[in-house]
Amino acid sequence: MTDLASRDYDMPRQEALNAALHGARAVDGLHHGSVADYLALLKPRVMSLVIFTALVGIVRAPGAVHPVIAFTALLCIAIGAGASGALNMWWDADIDAVMSRTRRRPVPAGRIAPGEALAFGMTLSIGAVLVLGLLVNELSAALLAFTIFFYVVIYTMWLKRWTPQNIVIGGAAGAFPPMVGWAAASGGIGLESVLLFLIIFFWTPPHFWALALYKSGDYERAGVPMLPVVAGPSETRRQILLYTLVLVPLAMSPFFLGMAGLGYGIVSGIAGAGMLLLAARVYRRREGSPAEKAARQLFGFSIIYLFLLFAVLLVEAVVPFGSGL
Amino acid sequence: MARKSKGYGPRSKTRPAERGATPAGAAAAGGAGRKMAGRTIAGRSATGREVSGSAIDGVVLTREQQRRQRQRSIAIALVLAALCVLFYVVTVVKLGPAVLVRPL
Structure with a gap:
């Protein structure tokens, strides 16, 4: 078995990313991805699971919530989850490029530039949290912001390349959506x-x-x-x-x-x-x-x-x- | 010219396209047809199509890139419109019947 624990995981990031983007068609530093490429950045399959579990949190929460408010909360949670996915793809483009499961993603495939994915993810993250806070309640917005932070910074940037317990601790990010939904509907936990x-x-x-x-x-x-x-x-x-x-x-x-x-x-x-x-x-x-x-x-x-x-x-x-x- | 004010002249050591986010961007841009600071450079577009920069200032997009840019613009417009509708509806829902009896 290869002793990967002693390897430096961060060192080849930029080189691998450069290699991944070799041959990508860029004119002005932008890669002109299609709308479908941007949707793919949101990890739609992961998003569907997040929507489903958050919906359960909303409907199980005590008290009545107006359907429009529930829809708004669900939309913001979905967009927040998608934004996390986009930021994850921005950061992980180097390792995505060498894995068969992920090498066709928009960034490693060269259809979207890393900077574009970063801007897209940040814009959606901030937008989702703000709208949730303004239109639903502050607690759910705070929880959503923490979820995005946890997934992007704690899991993607830190744990994933550092410890084999990455998905144990990082799994918390995927577990938060029903709690966010619950908080959106009831105002509590x-x-x-x-x-x-x-x-x-x-x-x-x-x-x-x-x-x-x-x-x-x-x-x-x-x-x-x-x-x-x-x-x-x-x-x-x-x-x-x-x-x-x-x-x-x-x-x-x-x-x-x-x-x-x-x-x-x-x-x-x-x-x-x-x-x-x-x-x-x-x-x-x-x-x-x-x-x-x-x-x-x-x-x-x-x-x-x-x-x-x-x-x-x-x-x-x-x-x-x-x-x- | 906007770019000139940023110091991207023909004497500039790095051309705008070479300042792209990726080395691939810079490599591809090296062959892109463009006209900078009044100087015309004919060349090859990102997809390899021959283009002339004589009539167009700046980076030349291919038809496919223009089509994608238009699609993205439409998508952004739709999202903004949807946001307006959402804020309107949520405002009405939150205020309820009181939305009609508020003093103007």
């Missing part, structure tokens, strides 16, 4: 919103480490100290199983604490059993294609798992008989 935060927080490591298990070559080339690269696949499998063992009961806790109905209890129990089964399979299968298949299955199912949990919470909140199921 409740226990349930903290639980929603914790569910996503503990879901993130098994999800990303499953991906990192079969993409470790990419991360190693890019010099990103993901757990499989630094500590090895065996330790990663153990950590995946441990985090899943914490995640599953935690995900069931809203039912046991009386915050969610029987339907949520059943779904979280069955889906949780699926997560445990797949995590155990990842732990057992360590060689060849069965090992990769197990990691891919866990990665895919983890997305469905989180979606199911939040979908049931959403249904229970908006359908009158939902919580009685």
Whole structure:
């Protein structure tokens, strides 16, 4: 195993970026990307998950919120998440360029200049926070600003290239949206919103480490100290199983604490059993294609798992008989 | 000429395009047709098309770049319009019926 922990991850940034942009068509320092390229900077797939979890936070929050205000909050949270994505792509263009999964992104592909991505991300970040503060409330705006800061500065600029615990701590950024939604709707932070935060927080490591298990070559080339690269696949499998063992009961806790109905209890129990089964399979299968298949299955199912949990919470909140199921 | 006031003359050591954010930008700009400070330079556009700077001042955009620029401008206009509508609607929602009974 390569000892990446001792490598200097920051040194080749500019050289790699220059190489990534070699041949890019620039006339005046600008790359004239299309509207679609700018939309791609917002990481639409990540944004859709953020919108969904924030929506659950909004509808689960106590009290009534006007639909227009709820829509405005959701829009600002989505734009804030997209802006974080754009700033992430600006900073990570060098490592994106050497990873197969990310090399076609607008900045490493040379369709948008790094400076353009930075300006785009900063403008949207400031705009989203300001509009949320002006039109909804200050607490949600402060939380959104902190989320963007956490994702861009704490995770992207600091943790990602420094420690294999990057996605554990950085996962907090992805866990904040339901809390922001909750704060937007209620003006406060409740226990349930903290639980929603914790569910996503503990879901993130098994999800990303499953991906990192079969993409470790990419991360190693890019010099990103993901757990499989630094500590090895065996330790990663153990950590995946441990985090899943914490995640599953935690995900069931809203039912046991009386915050969610029987339907949520059943779904979280069955889906949780699926997560445990797949995590155990990842732990057992360590060689060849069965090992990769197990990691891919866990990665895919983890997305469905989180979606199911939040979908049931959403249904229970908006359908009158939902919580009685 | 705006650029002249910034010191980008023909005697300037670095040309405007070479001050671009990326080395790729500078490399590509080296072949771009342009006219600076009254001096005409014919050359090749970013996409390799031959262009003449005789009639156009500054950087010459290709048709594709112009089309993308127009699309971006339209998108920005739509976003601004949507923001205006959003602020209007939220103002009405926040004020409620009182929006009509406020003293003018």
